[in-house]
Amino acid sequence: MTQQAISNDELVFLQAAGQDEQKILTDNAIQFLRELVEHFAPEREVLLASRQQTQRRIDAGGLPGFDKETASIRMENWKIRGIPDDLQKRRVEITGPVERKMIINALNADVDVFMADFEDSLAPSWQKIIEGQINLRDAVNGTxxxxxxDGKIYQLQPDPAVLICRVRGLHLPEKHVLWRDKPVPGCLFDFALYFFHNVDRLLEKGSGPYFYLPKTESWQEAAWWNKVFSYAEDRFALLRGTIKATLLIETLPAVFQMDEILWNLRDHIVGLNCGRWDYIFSYIKTLKNHSDRVLPDRQSVTMDKGFLDAYSRLLIRTCHRRGAFAMGGMSALIPVKDPEHNRVVLERVSADKQREANNGHDGTWVAHPGLAQTAMEVFNRVLGDRKNQLDVNRADDATITASMLLEPCKGERTEEGMRANIRVALQYIEAWLNGNGCVPIYGLMEDAATAEISRTSIWQWIHHRKTLSNGKTVTPDLFRQMLAEELQVLLQELGESRFRQGRFDEASHLMETITTSPDLVSFLTLPGYRLLA
Structure with missing residues (x-):
């Protein structure tokens, strides 16, 4: 589509208004978006700058920890405002991008909640974003x-899952809409359009405008969202607390501020979630200059490791003390056709969910409808007649300290693991550049977090000149050699036709650039976004 500028007050749209855009970018919706951007975009810039300041302190040798200045919030007894009836039971949630077929299948699955994702599982091309808003509006309306x-028709069944919308992270722009010559925040774009077009119908149905908030790094960011939600409620004459949010604790700085995050969002929050793959990515990124905290092979960093187990248990204890849900993490495994192999997959999923349910999580995530029954059986067995596990307070646990949350993870760094990281990251980046943010790779449903872990691990090994188990030192040249060799492996695995028609040259160039850069690129989706339409 040829770009043309269409001005609406202080917003400038860089894409022509086709039929799809006209369905969503109505005059009143644009006006609401403009108000949100005008009120809240400047403070977002301040918050992003604060992230950089915090990171510089850690890069210089500091470590994240609990803030003494907010100790009173952690020590005092208080509760969040409350949880709506249709969110009281969230034993199994399924996640996926805002694509039409995916939305229908997810809402029809044997789950309690579908998290429709504008973030890590969606490559945010303009077309995908606009179509996603249309798809969610139609889902809310039941149409x-x-x-x-091949002519197969997909439609909603009676009593679909509860819908929650995950907006983009604070760091992500929407480059197709400018305000004062800068891209508007992607999170405000997503929130404004979903809220504006769906709030009335959601409330009529006895539900509400529910959101997942990703990539939060501080309580100040949670306070920013609280102001956004309160503004929207006041603007549409809604009661305070109509908007409800679940916030993902998927960054290392945020794990030390869970009480403060709940407090600052207490009118609107209903729970926190263990976004464990992004949390591992954040552990690497935040502690990138600390040579004593370099992680081993990605495959060996599992939830039974000390720093991850402490994170899960602290989240449960903190949330339940405040009357908020403590949601478990994602099972990225996907079913396979071979019965024996599939039995192993389901056993692994069941064991993972059993650990979460026994720990006290109120529910969990799956990436595929074929895993929903297995996860649901585990939580049904543990919870029985209870809707949730808010009664599990873990008050008898030993105090979880900062050192436990920062504990180095033991394990080997292997050439096999490094090569696997390269292959997975290459395939994910190539798919993402083609507009697919949710990709099955080697039996796992991968999103951006996997590629982030893969490439940042290698960056950190290079940065600290770590040695692999076979004695090889990880250098830029070794990485480039393996990158070239693993491209040839993918050529053989995928076939020449698929490989040549893909965007593997661009994916390889992007991965090489960000993996060998002197400074760690904060999110691969930022340089990748420049290559999307």
């Missing part, structure tokens, strides 16, 4: 349907 190329 969504999809006809496949």
């Amino acid at each position: 969504i349907s999809y006809t496949s190329n």
Whole structure:
């Protein structure tokens, strides 16, 4: 589509207004978006700058920890405002991008909640973002349907799952809409349009405008969201607390501020979530200059490791003390056709969910409808007649300290693990550049977090000149050699036709650039976004 500038007050749209845009970018919706951007975009810039200041202190040798100045919030007894009836039971949640067929299948799955994702599982091209808003509006109205190329018709069944919308992270822009010559915040774009078009119908149905908030790094960012939500409620004459949010604790700085985050969002928050893959990515990124905290192979960093187990238990204890849900993490495994192999997959999923349920989590995530029954059986067995596990307070646990949350993780760094990281990251980045943010790779449903862990691990090994188990020192040249060799492996695995028609040259160049850069690139989706339409 040829770019053309269309001005609306202080917002400038860089894409022509086609039929799809006209359905969503109505005059009143744009006006609401403009108000949000005008009120809240400047403070977002301040918050992002504060992230950089915090990171510089850690890069210089400091470590994140609990803030003495906010100790009173952690020590005092208080509760969040409350949880709506249709969110009281969240034993299994399924996640996926805001694509039409995915939305229907997810809402029809044997789950309690579908998290429709504008973030890590979506490559945010303009077309995908606009279509996603249309798809969610149709889902809320109950009119969504999809006809496949072979004529199969997909429609909503009665009593679909509760819908929650995950907006983009604070750091991500929406480059197709400018305000004062800068891209507007992607999170405000997503929030404004979903809220504006769906709030009335959601409330009519006895539900509400529910959101997942990703990538939060501080309580100040939570306070910013509280102001956004309160503004929207006042603007539409809604009661305080109509908007409800679940916030992902998927960054290392945020794990030390969970009480403060809940407090600052207490009118609107209903729970926190263990976003464990992004949390591992954040552990690497935050502690990138600390040579004594370099992680081993990605495959060996599992939830039974000390720093991850402490994170899960602290989240449960903190949330339940405040009357908030403590949601478990993602099972990225996907079913396979071979019965014996599939049995192993389901056993692994069951064991993972059993650990979460026994720990006291109120629910968990799956990435595929085929895993929903297995996860649900585990939580049904543990919870019984209870809707949730808010009664599990873990008050008898030993105090979880900062050192436990920062504990180095033991394990080997292997050439096999490094090569696997390269292959997975290459395939994910290539798919993302083609507009697919949710990709099955080697039996796992991968999103951006996997590629982030893969490439930042290698960056950190290079940065600290770590040695692999076979004695090889990880250098830029070794990485480039392996990158070239693993491209040839993918050529053999995928076939020449698929490989040549793909964008593997661009994916390889992007991965090489960000993995060998002197400074760690904060998110691969930022340089990657420049390559999307």
